[in-house]
Amino acid sequence: MNIKSLNKLPIGEIRYFDTIGSTNDAALVWATEDAPNLSIVIADEQTAGRGRLDRKWFTPKGSALAFSVILHPAGITHLSRTVGLAALSIADACSQLGLSPQIKWPNDILLNGKKTAGILIEAVWAGDQITAIVIGMGINIFKESVPPAEELKFPATSIENELGSPVEREQFLKDVLSNLLKRLPEIETAAFLASWESQLAYKQQFVQVITGANQTPGGILLGLESDGGLRLRDENGKQFTVHYGDVSLRPMA
Numbered sequence: 001m002n003i004k005s006l007n008k009l010p011i012g013e014i015r016y017f018d019t020i021g022s023t024n025d026a027a028l029v030w031a032t033e034d035a036p037n038l039s040i041v042i043a044d045e046q047t048a049g050r051g052r053l054d055r056k057w058f059t060p061k062g063s064a065l066a067f068s069v070i071l072h073p074a075g076i077t078h079l080s081r082t083v084g085l086a087a088l089s090i091a092d093a094c095s096q097l098g099l100s101p102q103i104k105w106p107n108d109i110l111l112n113g114k115k116t117a118g119i120l121i122e123a124v125w126a127g128d129q130i131t132a133i134v135i136g137m138g139i140n141i142f143k144e145s146v147p148p149a150e151e152l153k154f155p156a157t158s159i160e161n162e163l164g165s166p167v168e169r170e171q172f173l174k175d176v177l178s179n180l181l182k183r184l185p186e187i188e189t190a191a192f193l194a195s196w197e198s199q200l201a202y203k204q205q206f207v208q209v210i211t212g213a214n215q216t217p218g219g220i221l222l223g224l225e226s227d228g229g230l231r232l233r234d235e236n237g238k239q240f241t242v243h244y245g246d247v248s249l250r251p252m253a
């Protein structure tokens, strides 16, 4: 992968790997060392890419984007909004290509209802302080990046599949990072939240949120709380908020 064009962006340092276990793992280590703010670990292939709850993330060679941005959180009050920052940065890059992305709360980007990208946010702690946030992003660019359907619970696609024409991987990476740099100074604002909320999938539809072994609260998806939590209304008209979980449209059996 040719990442020279990233040199012009006001970011930290870049560590590039042809192959790696997980860019988030490398970024978490680097973040405890001397990584300058907005440094990035990028890999052409991941052999142990991770999703949430130690789920696997598939990143075959030469076909996807897998990278992790190290953010020093000084001055950011709403750290829980960083997942929205990543989601909007990817969604904006899709829109710039003429696509119509949706954000499946909290961390998936959908194109035509299918997952094209996933986000994994992890924090580095020193005592009770967060010293760095690692924003991991996996984006399916070419057809070959899409895992076989039998390995997935939710349908997946790639940018190339949905665009129907060739897409440049390096340019897409540059666009996502540029969008992130542009959105970052606005992360605390109401406009940022509104923009995030406006792109949520399943708004005003009945969804189920799997939050743990025995908890699957369901309700009409209303929008976002100021901390990025998901606001819903149950069948009795009572509003409630969830802060983590997997959203699905159909009630679970």
Ligand code: BT5
Binding pocket: 021, 022, 023, 024, 025, 046, 048, 049, 050, 051, 052, 053, 055, 056, 057, 058, 059, 065, 066, 067, 068, 107, 108, 115, 116, 117, 118, 119, 120, 136, 137, 138, 139, 140, 145, 146, 147, 151, 152, 153, 154, 156, 157
């Ligand atoms: C995510 O988790 O969607 C977060 C994925 C984050 C990946 C990036 S790549 C760079 C950085 N380094 C890492 O090691 N990770 C980050 P979650 O919502 O838990 O979804 C995981 C599920 O998505 C898996 O259980 C699969 O069913 C499905 N999946 C795996 N690979 C996929 C792919 N390439 N495209 C679509 N779905 C996939």
